Amino acid sequence: MSIVEIRVPEIGESVTEVTLSQWLKSDGDYVEMDEEIAEFESDKATLEFPSPNAGILHIIAEEGSDLQVGDLVCKIDTAAAKPAATATPATTPSPEPTPVAKADPTPVKAEPVSSGKPGKVEEIRVPEIGESINEVTLVAWLKEDGDIVALDEEIAEFDSDKATLEFPSPFAGKLKIIASEGEDLKVGDLVCTIDTGFAGASAPAPSAATPAPAAQPAPTPAPAPTPTPQPAPATKSHATGHPSPAAAKAMAENNIAPTQISGSGPDGRITKQDVLAFLRDGGTAPADQVVAAVEASGGSREQSRKKMSRMRRTISRRLVAVKNETAMLTTFNDVDMSKVMAIRNQYKKVFEEKHGIRLGFMSFFIKACANALMKYPAVNAYIDGDDMITNNFADVSIAVSTPKGLVVPVIRNAESLSMAGLEGKVRELAKKGRDGNLSLEEMTGGTFTITNGGVFGSLMSTPIINAPQSAILGMHRIEERPVVIDGQVVVKPMMYLALSYDHRIIDGKESVGFLVEVKNQLQNPEQLLLGADPVKLVLGL
Amino acid sequence: MKYDITVIGSGPGGYIAAVRCAQLGMKVAIVEKYNTLGGTCLNVGCIPSKALLDSSEHYFNAQHTFSEHGIGVGKLELDFPQMIKRKSEVVGVTTGGVEYLMKKNKIDVFTGMGSFKDKNTILVSGEKEQTIQTDKVIIATGSKPSTLPFIKIDKKRVITSTEALELQKLPKSMTIIGAGIIGCELGSVYARLGTKVTIVEYLDRIVPGMDKDIAKELMRSMKKNLKIDFQLSHKVTAVSTTTRSTTVTAENKKGESVEFKAEYCLVAVGRRPYTEGLGLEHIGVSTDERGRIPVDEHFQTAVPGVYAIGDVIKGAMLAHKAEEEGVCVAEFIAGQKPHINYRLIPGVVYTWPEGAGVGYLEEELKEMGREYKVGKFPFKASGRARASMDTEGFVKVIADKETDEILGVHMLGPRIADLIAEAVVAMEYRATAEDIGRMSHAHPTFAEAMKEAALDAWAGMPLNI
Numbered sequence A: 001m002s003i004v005e006i007r008v009p010e011i012g013e014s015v016t017e018v019t020l021s022q023w024l025k026s027d028g029d030y031v032e033m034d035e036e037i038a039e040f041e042s043d044k045a046t047l048e049f050p051s052p053n054a055g056i057l058h059i060i061a062e063e064g065s066d067l068q069v070g071d072l073v074c075k076i077d078t079a080a081a082k083p084a085a086t087a088t089p090a091t092t093p094s095p096e097p098t099p100v101a102k103a104d105p106t107p108v109k110a111e112p113v114s115s116g117k118p119g120k121v122e123e124i125r126v127p128e129i130g131e132s133i134n135e136v137t138l139v140a141w142l143k144e145d146g147d148i149v150a151l152d153e154e155i156a157e158f159d160s161d162k163a164t165l166e167f168p169s170p171f172a173g174k175l176k177i178i179a180s181e182g183e184d185l186k187v188g189d190l191v192c193t194i195d196t197g198f199a200g201a202s203a204p205a206p207s208a209a210t211p212a213p214a215a216q217p218a219p220t221p222a223p224a225p226t227p228t229p230q231p232a233p234a235t236k237s238h239a240t241g242h243p244s245p246a247a248a249k250a251m252a253e254n255n256i257a258p259t260q261i262s263g264s265g266p267d268g269r270i271t272k273q274d275v276l277a278f279l280r281d282g283g284t285a286p287a288d289q290v291v292a293a294v295e296a297s298g299g300s301r302e303q304s305r306k307k308m309s310r311m312r313r314t315i316s317r318r319l320v321a322v323k324n325e326t327a328m329l330t331t332f333n334d335v336d337m338s339k340v341m342a343i344r345n346q347y348k349k350v351f352e353e354k355h356g357i358r359l360g361f362m363s364f365f366i367k368a369c370a371n372a373l374m375k376y377p378a379v380n381a382y383i384d385g386d387d388m389i390t391n392n393f394a395d396v397s398i399a400v401s402t403p404k405g406l407v408v409p410v411i412r413n414a415e416s417l418s419m420a421g422l423e424g425k426v427r428e429l430a431k432k433g434r435d436g437n438l439s440l441e442e443m444t445g446g447t448f449t450i451t452n453g454g455v456f457g458s459l460m461s462t463p464i465i466n467a468p469q470s471a472i473l474g475m476h477r478i479e480e481r482p483v484v485i486d487g488q489v490v491v492k493p494m495m496y497l498a499l500s501y502d503h504r505i506i507d508g509k510e511s512v513g514f515l516v517e518v519k520n521q522l523q524n525p526e527q528l529l530l531g532a533d534p535v536k537l538v539l540g541l
Numbered sequence B: 001m002k003y004d005i006t007v008i009g010s011g012p013g014g015y016i017a018a019v020r021c022a023q024l025g026m027k028v029a030i031v032e033k034y035n036t037l038g039g040t041c042l043n044v045g046c047i048p049s050k051a052l053l054d055s056s057e058h059y060f061n062a063q064h065t066f067s068e069h070g071i072g073v074g075k076l077e078l079d080f081p082q083m084i085k086r087k088s089e090v091v092g093v094t095t096g097g098v099e100y101l102m103k104k105n106k107i108d109v110f111t112g113m114g115s116f117k118d119k120n121t122i123l124v125s126g127e128k129e130q131t132i133q134t135d136k137v138i139i140a141t142g143s144k145p146s147t148l149p150f151i152k153i154d155k156k157r158v159i160t161s162t163e164a165l166e167l168q169k170l171p172k173s174m175t176i177i178g179a180g181i182i183g184c185e186l187g188s189v190y191a192r193l194g195t196k197v198t199i200v201e202y203l204d205r206i207v208p209g210m211d212k213d214i215a216k217e218l219m220r221s222m223k224k225n226l227k228i229d230f231q232l233s234h235k236v237t238a239v240s241t242t243t244r245s246t247t248v249t250a251e252n253k254k255g256e257s258v259e260f261k262a263e264y265c266l267v268a269v270g271r272r273p274y275t276e277g278l279g280l281e282h283i284g285v286s287t288d289e290r291g292r293i294p295v296d297e298h299f300q301t302a303v304p305g306v307y308a309i310g311d312v313i314k315g316a317m318l319a320h321k322a323e324e325e326g327v328c329v330a331e332f333i334a335g336q337k338p339h340i341n342y343r344l345i346p347g348v349v350y351t352w353p354e355g356a357g358v359g360y361l362e363e364e365l366k367e368m369g370r371e372y373k374v375g376k377f378p379f380k381a382s383g384r385a386r387a388s389m390d391t392e393g394f395v396k397v398i399a400d401k402e403t404d405e406i407l408g409v410h411m412l413g414p415r416i417a418d419l420i421a422e423a424v425v426a427m428e429y430r431a432t433a434e435d436i437g438r439m440s441h442a443h444p445t446f447a448e449a450m451k452e453a454a455l456d457a458w459a460g461m462p463l464n465i
Ligand SMILES: Cc1cc2nc3c(=O)[nH]c(=O)nc-3n(C[C@H](O)[C@H](O)[C@H](O)COP(=O)(O)OP(=O)(O)OC[C@H]3O[C@@H](n4cnc5c(N)ncnc54)[C@H](O)[C@@H]3O)c2cc1C
Pocket: B008, B009, B010, B011, B012, B013, B014, B031, B032, B033, B034, B038, B039, B040, B041, B042, B044, B045, B046, B047, B049, B112, B113, B114, B115, B140, B141, B142, B143, B161, B162, B182, B274, B276, B277, B278, B309, B310, B311, B312, B317, B318, B319, B320, B321, B322, B350
């Protein structure tokens, strides 16, 4: 046997533990000697880990796992022959997507058996997702290279600006991954290919019945064993998540719900081993379940663990990405709300009678921002690669807190909407957001965002911009504070304003100028519009 | 000394619970009123009935099928007392096995009638009186044959299954009241041996609770091969006896009164939970309208620490159901969380051909409005069945129309009581018909019929028919 065990090497004097942050190769890949196969993170540095041998990679340690020096990382089968495709003319593997018309690289060993049908290699491209979405991020492959996938089985996860989409396979067959995780893809870009010539989950029906003289069972096209233990369920079916009797008992005893475990059995059935592995890997009872409290002197010390929802995970990933990838900073100002409040008080009733809607603060802020955005186009712009895209419209995203997390529906052409129109939109979108009824379209493509931390009582904050936008306005609570006007200390209803912006395209002059403009408009509401009796006009009365 | 657990009753529910409790580290006592352990099942139920069924089947084959196999046996003789004696030996060895298991697991056996003094004190009235102190109690007192209010069981001419397994002389004729599983099995035993058997049944079908096709086919077979006279839709109104004969009076569908005379009358109308003399009233446990002890999902009665399992609680009166409950109750007491899928407890009738079923009946699915498909394979088309001359019956697989999940499997045929286990495994794992159709079944076997029926259910394409 020529299986070589690959362990975490000595890295440096003081480094005893690393985190396996990423596999650069997939399980079953053929790797060259010294080819980078994984990425480790130590306390201070990220290290690329070169393969000490050439052969077929069998991944052992999972991404995200913490490993000690000497721990087993993977195995490499050095007896395995190099696949034909990488051996052909060029000495180095071509970075180009594999030519799709050609067959796969020659199967090395234990590859799924071809059904013998003339296989067709289908090219799978990023589909049209929504009108305004022309780019998605390939967040994760849910299947591995070489897996047999079923029709409509989820194979990858895309992130668009606003939502995460699971991508179902349009064909059944053998998956060849082309785009890599984290890659941004345009609609129409090649994602993967699927070789439909492989017998998969939806295997062809046995051919017409022929009465055989003897009861000799005819060989049926059996799905061949897959090369390595498959972590992901092959297909979703009625039995996905169904535990075996022994697994069910172990789960009941440890308060594990079927949804917490992904079954490795056929069609995602949960095996006893899955439950034991889950427990070994630190899996615990669901959040609403009290987890064994540590004995301590007085006071409860309960902890609970629950997997983050996909939306939460997406939010978290994106927020961190924005912080890392933009040059974000925040500028502050404060605004005297007396006049806006006076107008509200004066026109509240008549406004509601006329428009059937309450006159809130939001419309004032949106209007002020829309006007200011027209004056400071950089704040309304965003970066696309090396280009800067400016917008001559103000599509204002409003942050709405929902039970599942923050969503940011968009009010389009806010610059041209009336106050009643704005209030109506705000109400409608907030309600849809809370009910979970927002469409992808409604959450896509704003040019600027307003978030109101004041509703939760925030005095001051530094909001994070909503990528790919370049700026976000933070509203806060209104409170009476002493301010000095003309040498006199007076009490005024004040609100702090925060503008976080991407310094890469917005300079201090523009950001500060923008915020001052917003402040001025709110302090002088007649400026919110043009013309005679300005207040009545803007209120549409 | 105080026991952790005292089990009352040593049937398949009780003795299995005792063994499992002991395996889990508890100190266990078991109380049995009879001198032999094993309860109904081992003494007067499953085991002796199967012993007689097998013996009588051999006799029947020697008489009817050997010649076709090319075997001449000359003048065939029936030694009925020997048949009964062998049966008793089988019972003896089997109950002895339970005794061994008690010793092996260090379970103390108390012989005598057990009754509650209070929930922690059991009085055993046998040759001497003893009391047992115990932390918890498992009631597994099982069931007794039941009868109809107007029938007096004299145990001489009007008998129950218990006596029917002990007769010393082959009856010339026997009227059996009830065409359930016990009636059909014992009817088969005697009919094969030459007794003229009449089965009188209130319903319009036999083996209620089993698949309709099984009932139809089985009745046809028993009529044709065993010459049993089935009188369905007959309501028995009276049973009278003389010293030598019995007369069963019944009302037929038209309301006419008809009489069936025979040497014996076997009452096989079911069984009732047995709690007499148990002293339930001393702990404040009462039984339901059918005499069963109510329990919660952990088999605990209204009194904490007192549990009940087997025939004495609700559910099918089957030995393997009692056993599953015996294991589960022990594990619950030990703080584990086992689970029984009652839908997947198979029901079997050990006639020849045997009948068995598990999961949903077609009628149930219809009632639920669930869409299903049916695949069927007759043993006539099985090479193995032809080889052994056992071509009666079929396997029927019912699957969900959309997901192809197997929802029910019903079969009639040779040795299918063993074959039904495959269906249980498949259904525990929620397999589809296609799954079974894609698993290799040794050839030639009766089990291939299961695969073929599955292929038929999956896509309507069995390979060998
Ligand atoms: C003829 C016949 C054939 C059968 N064939 C089959 C078959 O093929 N397959 C199948 O699955 N099932 C069969 N059964 C049913 C099966 O026998 C019962 O379901 C099974 O025995 C129930 O087990 P149990 O432990 O609940 O009770 P039982 O087996 O009835 O055991 C109860 C025990 O408790 C004892 N007991 C009761 N009260 C007291 C007390 N107060 N103190 C001390 N001891 C007490 C009784 O003496 C008895 O030994 C058959 C039954 C009969 C009658």
